[in-house]
Amino acid sequence: MEVTASDLDNLKATELRLGLPGIDAPEKPAPVSPRGSKRALLVSNEECWPGKNKSPEADSGGQEAQPMAKAQVVGWPPIRSYRKNSFKARKEEMEAAGLFVKVSMDGAPYLRKIDLKVYQDYKELKEALDNMFRCFSTGELSGMQGCNGSEYAITYEDKDGDWMLVGDVPWEMFMSSCKRLRIMRRSEATGMPSSP
Amino acid sequence: MTYFPEEVVEHIFDFLATHRDRNTVSTVCKTWYRVERLSRRSVFVGNCYAVHPERVVARFPGLRSLTVKGKPHFADFNLVPHDWGGFALPWIEAAARGCPGLEELRMKRMVVSDESLELLARSFPNFKVLVLISCEGFSTDGLAAIATYCRVLRELDLQENEVEDRGPQWLSCFPDSCTSLVSLNFACLKGEVNAGSLERLVARCPNLRTLRLSRAVSVDTLSKILARAPHLVDLGTGSFTIDHRAEAYHKVMGNFIKCKSLRSLSGFWDAAPHCLPAVYPICGNLTGLNLSYAPAIQCADLIKLIRQCSKLQRLWILDCIGDKGLAVVANTCKELQELRVFPSDFYGGGIAAVTEEGLVAVSSGCPKLNSLLYFCNQMTNAALITVAKNCPHFTRFRLCILDPKKPDPVTNQPLDEGFGAIVQSCKDLRRLSLSGLLTDRVFLYIGMYAERLEMLSIAFAGDSDKGMVYVLNGCKNLRKLEIRDSPFGDAALLEDVGKYETMRSLWMSSCDVTLGGCKALAAKMPGLNVEVINEMDESDEMEENPCDLDKVEKMYVYRTVAGPRNDAPDFVWTL
Numbered sequence: 192m193e194v195t196a197s198d199l200d201n202l203k204a205t206e207l208r209l210g211l212p213g214i215d216a217p218e219k220p221a222p223v224s225p226r227g228s229k230r231a232l233l234v235s236n237e238e239c240w241p242g243k244n245k246s247p248e249a250d251s252g253g254q255e256a257q258p259m260a261k262a263q264v265v266g267w268p269p270i271r272s273y274r275k276n277s278f279k280a281r282k283e284e285m286e287a288a289g290l291f292v293k294v295s296m297d298g299a300p301y302l303r304k305i306d307l308k309v310y311q312d313y314k315e316l317k318e319a320l321d322n323m324f325r326c327f328s329t330g331e332l333s334g335m336q337g338c339n340g341s342e343y344a345i346t347y348e349d350k351d352g353d354w355m356l357v358g359d360v361p362w363e364m365f366m367s368s369c370k371r372l373r374i375m376r377r378s379e380a381t382g383m384p385s386s387p
Numbered sequence: 388m389t390y391f392p393e394e395v396v397e398h399i400f401d402f403l404a405t406h407r408d409r410n411t412v413s414t415v416c417k418t419w420y421r422v423e424r425l426s427r428r429s430v431f432v433g434n435c436y437a438v439h440p441e442r443v444v445a446r447f448p449g450l451r452s453l454t455v456k457g458k459p460h461f462a463d464f465n466l467v468p469h470d471w472g473g474f475a476l477p478w479i480e481a482a483a484r485g486c487p488g489l490e491e492l493r494m495k496r497m498v499v500s501d502e503s504l505e506l507l508a509r510s511f512p513n514f515k516v517l518v519l520i521s522c523e524g525f526s527t528d529g530l531a532a533i534a535t536y537c538r539v540l541r542e543l544d545l546q547e548n549e550v551e552d553r554g555p556q557w558l559s560c561f562p563d564s565c566t567s568l569v570s571l572n573f574a575c576l577k578g579e580v581n582a583g584s585l586e587r588l589v590a591r592c593p594n595l596r597t598l599r600l601s602r603a604v605s606v607d608t609l610s611k612i613l614a615r616a617p618h619l620v621d622l623g624t625g626s627f628t629i630d631h632r633a634e635a636y637h638k639v640m641g642n643f644i645k646c647k648s649l650r651s652l653s654g655f656w657d658a659a660p661h662c663l664p665a666v667y668p669i670c671g672n673l674t675g676l677n678l679s680y681a682p683a684i685q686c687a688d689l690i691k692l693i694r695q696c697s698k699l700q701r702l703w704i705l706d707c708i709g710d711k712g713l714a715v716v717a718n719t720c721k722e723l724q725e726l727r728v729f730p731s732d733f734y735g736g737g738i739a740a741v742t743e744e745g746l747v748a749v750s751s752g753c754p755k756l757n758s759l760l761y762f763c764n765q766m767t768n769a770a771l772i773t774v775a776k777n778c779p780h781f782t783r784f785r786l787c788i789l790d791p792k793k794p795d796p797v798t799n800q801p802l803d804e805g806f807g808a809i810v811q812s813c814k815d816l817r818r819l820s821l822s823g824l825l826t827d828r829v830f831l832y833i834g835m836y837a838e839r840l841e842m843l844s845i846a847f848a849g850d851s852d853k854g855m856v857y858v859l860n861g862c863k864n865l866r867k868l869e870i871r872d873s874p875f876g877d878a879a880l881l882e883d884v885g886k887y888e889t890m891r892s893l894w895m896s897s898c899d900v901t902l903g904g905c906k907a908l909a910a911k912m913p914g915l916n917v918e919v920i921n922e923m924d925e926s927d928e929m930e931e932n933p934c935d936l937d938k939v940e941k942m943y944v945y946r947t948v949a950g951p952r953n954d955a956p957d958f959v960w961t962l
Contacts, residue, residue, distance in 0.1 A: 266464035266871070267846070268730060268762060268789050269820075271521065273547040273575065277680060278731075351661055367683060 290366060294320065296343070296374035299327045307366050313358055320345065324374060347372045393418070397426045406431050425449055432456065433866075433891050435497065436916065437947045440478045444485030451490045452516075453482060457497035459894050459943055460844070461869055463521065466896055466941070468922055470956050475499040475522075476506070477954075483510035491516035498522070504529030508536035515567075516542040526551035527578065534560035542570040544597075552578030559584040563591070570597035574623045574654060577601070582608040590615045596648075599623025602656040606635055613642035621675070622646075624654035629662045640665040651675035651701075660688035670695035674722075677703040679729045690715045703727040706740035706762060713745030717752025725758035730789060743770035750777035758783040766823055767795045771805025775812035784809055785820035791847040791872075794824040801825050807832035810840075820844040830854035834861020842867040852879035859886050869894040877904030884911050892945040903935030905942055909962035916951055917962045918943040 290307040303323050310316045345357040349368045357365070357372070391399075400423055403409050413423040429452040430443060444450065457473025475497045482489050489511045499522045507514070514537045527550065533543065534557055558581050561568075568588070573580075580603045589595060589612050596619060600609065604625030613619070629636045643649075649669050655662075658681045673696050678684060686709045693699075693712070699720040706728050708716075716723065726749060728741055743766045750756060750773065757780045766788050794801055802823040810816060810833050817839055821829065825848035833840065834857035841864055849855065855875040858868065859882060868890065876899035887893055887908075902919065909917040920941035951961040 264791070266461065266466045267791060268787055269464045269844075269846070270730070270762075271463045271547060272465060273521065273549065274679075274729065276549075278682065281682070350659060364685065 290369075292347075292369055292371050294323070294372040294374065296324050296327055297376045297379070299324065299374075305372075307369060312362050313365075316357075317345070320372075320374065342377050344375050344377060345372065346375050393422050396422045400426060428452060429491075430454070434945050434947070435473055435478065436949060436952050437891070437945060439949045440481035441485070442948075444481045448485060449488065450482070450486040451488055452493075453478070453486075453489060453491065454493040454495075455497065456495045457522075459869065459892060460496075460867070461871065461894055461896070462496055466871065468920065468956075468958065471920070471959060472952065472954055472956070473497045474503075474954060475524075476503040479503045479507050479510070483507075487511060488513060490514055491518075493518040493520075494522055495520040496522065498524040499529070500524050501526055501529035501532070505532040508532040511537075513539060515539055516544075518542065518544040518546070519548050520546040521548065523549040527553045527555075527557040527576070530573075531557035531560045534558070534565075535562070538562075538565070539567050540565065541567055542597075543568070544570055544572045545575050546572065548575050550576055552576065555579045555581040555584075558588065561588050566591050567594070568592040569594045570621075571595065572597065572599035572623065573601050574599040575601070576603075579603050580608075586611050586615065595619065597621040599653060600625035602626050606639055610635065610639040610642050613639070613646060617642075617645040618648050619646055620648050621651040622649060622653070624652065624658075625656070627655045627658040627662055629665065636662070636665060640668065644668040647672070649673070651677075653677035653680075653703075655681040655684070657681075657683070659683050660685065663688055663692050667692070667695055672698065674698055675701040679703040679705055679727065681705070682707070682731050686712050694719055696720060698722055701725040703729070705729050705731040707731050708741070708745075710741055710745035710748065713741060714748040714752075717748040720753060722755060723749070723753040724755050726753075726756060727760040728762055729760075730762040740764065743767045746770060747773050747777075750774040754778065755780070757781055760785045760787075762787045762789060764789055765793060765796045766802060766805065767797050768800060768802055768805035768808075769795075769797070771802065772808040775805075775808035779812045780815065781809070781813040782815050783818040784813065784816060785818065785844070786822055787820065788823040791822070792824045801828070803828040803832065807836075810836040815839055818842045821848055822846060826850050827854040827857070830857040834858050837862055839864055841865060843869070845870040845873055847872045849873045849875060852876055852882075855879035856882050859883050865889075866891045868892075870896070870898060872897040874899055876900055877907070880904050881907055881911075884908055887912065887915055887944055888946050890946065892943065894941075894943050895939075896941040898938075898942075900939050900942055901935060902933055902937050902939055905939055906935065906962050908944065914946055914948075915944055916947050918945075918955070919960045919962060921958050921960070 291304050292307060293302050293304055295302045305319065305323070307316070310319065346354050347357050347365070347369045348371045349355050350370065354373070360368075396419065400409065400412060403412065406429070409423060409427060413420045424446050426449065427447045428449060430447055430450055431454045432438060432443065433456055435455050435457045443453075455475070455478055457475075458467050458471060461467060462471070473496060475494055479492075482492075483506060487510070490513050492507065492514075493516070499519060504525055507517070509532075517533060517537075517540075525548075530543075530550075533540070555578060561584075565588070569592075571588075580601060582604070585604070585608065589598065595616055598612070598616065598619055599621070600612075600623050602625065606625070606627060606629045609625050609627070629639065643666055646669055650673060652666065652673060652675070655678055660683070663684065670692065676696060676699055678689065678692075682705060685707055689704065689708050690712050693702075693715055697719055700722050702716065702720065702723060702725070704712075704727070708728070713728075716726075728745075731740065741761070741763045743763070746759075746761055746763070746766075747770050754777065756778045759781065760783075763786070766786060795805070803826055806819075806821060806825070806829050810819070816837055819833070819837065819840060819842070821844065827850045830849060830853075833843070837843075840862045843858065843862070843865065845868075852875055854873070855870070856879050858865070859879075871894075875895065880895075880900050881904060905917050905919055909915070919939050920943065922940070955961060
């Protein structure tokens with residue numbers, strides 16, 4: 192299966208983000224403080240908003256009005272604070288700890304380590320790996336599903352100990368199950384079974 | 388009947404199972420009132436401000452079991468300010484003075500302090516059952532008092548409370564002589580747990596049937612507990628993180644196999660997919676399963692687990708199960724009665740998780756389904772009509788489409804017809820929550836068909852006052868009505884003021900009701916408390932010059948014989 196730019200864009204469409212489906216979320220803040228802004232949105236949803244902020248589309252009935260504000264309507268969706276807090280606590284726990292994984296490349300004399308938390312999606316990860324391992328390969332790393340004439344495929348070991356092709360599952364799921372990465376030579380990769 | 392001695396009348400009353408029936412017979416004549424009140428053992432107070440605690444205690448001195456509910460339901464979603472009220476202390480104080488024989492106390496959405504727990508523990512020598520649901524204001528010190536002084540405690544059930552952690556020692560406060568526990572649920576506690584104390588406690592309580600552990604309890608401890616208490620019926624597993632290659636995994640699986648009586652599982656706080664097979668051996672016996680706090684388990688593993696649970700009656704799950712997973716539920720769980728599907732991503736921006744397809748599948752495969760809570764991204768009228776046809780036995784139907792005011796995505800129509808089909812088909816419907824794009828029409832249907840409806844939750848719905856009026860005129864059995872962000876105003880509010888005395892309460896927030904309207908209601912109906920809740924804000928002009936034309940942010944109306952309450956904070960005005 193060929194990897195195209197639109198495939199990478201589709202990956203972006205499946206990524207988890209704060210905002211309603213079908214709406215283009217505003218540009219994400221720079222990775223410098225992605226955790227800070229996520230937390231701010233969660234916190235402001237818990238606060239009591241003054242009465243002035245009625246539901247944004249009460250009059251227009253349309254979906255154009257601030258998508259981010261919609262996400263912050265007080266008490267919506269109607270989920271008990273207890274449940275929200277449980278998940279929030281776990282999310283914060285995950286965000287606080289770095290997620291360092293080893294990255295090896297076939298033929299390279301040494302391994303690298305990266306923090307998966309720093310990247311928002313597969314695209315950023317791939318770019319980072321490109322930069323890191325450029326000196327060891329002649330062409331670009333193709334990375335995701337299938338090949339594009341490139342020598343290498345990016346794979347990862349998951350929690351069960353299986354070697355998987357990077358890019359199949361949503362980014363968040365990948366982050367939580369990835370234990371290490373291996374940039375594999377194409378010639379070895381062709382024998383790989385497809386993901387279950 | 389007047390010729391029967393009172394003992395006989397009392398004996399006959401023993402056969403009356405419900406509060407409602409007992410309340411009714413007490414109004415027949417003075418003798419029956421007296422016999423009833425002296426023999427009454429159990430009282431349910433649906434709104435703690437509807438009656439003074441002292442009055443309840445004076446009327447029913449033989450009280451053994453008391454249930455009290457505090458804050459309105461929308462408090463669950465942060466719509467009620469934190470210090471609005473609902474204090475447990477006055478109730479415990481009154482009971483301590485008037486009903487020393489109290490054995491059971493159940494409270495929901497109340498503010499319970501450590502001081503009140505300590506008073507409770509010391510005042511009732513026969514105290515057996517404490518159930519606190521969605522309460523707050525206490526810490527593990529209060530639990531320590533309960534453990535220390537309640538010598539014959541049978542049940543300590545803490546469900547989804549906010550409890551301040553002051554250390555693990557509370558569990559060690561159960562004396563060695565405490566062997567009477569039947570049910571212990573501390574799943575909502577966040578702090579450390581003393582594993583040794585816990586194991587010893589379990590070991591010395593042979594009647595323990597329900598045990599729900601908190602996240603801090605490790606699999607190792609769980610394993611030891613299962614070995615000691617294989618007769619458990621209801622288990623909350625604690626963190627459930629295991630390395631599946633380790634010995635701990637095989638041990639816990641071996642211990643699960645011995646638990647032949649296990650019927651209900653919950654917990655799995657940190658469970659990863661590879662841990663689940665440990666419970667496969669007992670899945671075939673399960674009637675209840677709650678995986679709604681296990682976000683790390685995705686669709687494929689959920690499916691593998693559910694395929695083994697053919698006797699399931701109650702399932703609580705996250706929406707990562709997807710429509711595909713719900714189809715498996717439909718094929719496997721033919722006994723299913725209650726389904727709750729919670730969102731794993733609260734702001735609806737994630738992967739489309741469940742849609743109308745999943746719900747239709749379950750309705751078609753599970754004919755006994757009668758209780759539903761379903762969070763989804765979209766719903767269609769056609770689907771709701773099909774569901775209504777497949778499952779006419781719904782008593783509770785709560786649908787939450789995450790995007791407020793979202794229409795049927797296929798036809799772009801409001802969901803009036805779909806919900807209309809539900810209320811028309813489900814003649815026993817007692818509780819309904821609406822969502823999606825809805826016009827006044829849905830309320831016309833509700834008023835026409837939902838005869839048994841007792842509780843209705845409305846959000847972002849309706850076009851005009853007519854909607855609310857249809858409901859108030861039509862639903863004869865309505866007890867609780869809660870409305871937010873809907874265009875209902877004074878005309879609807881004041882259309883039938885007598886109606887509110889037949890109901891427990893009415894909540895309206897971010898609607899079009901004005902201060903003048905609330906004042907008019909309060910003036911006409913002295914038997915109601917009309918509370919206007921105005922949270923102060925620097926830029927809020929209302930506090931300086933409240934004008935009758937100003938819209939009221941939040942209003943809570945309830946019938947009461949206690950008059951305006953004396954513990955209301957500044958921002959609550961009882962008109």
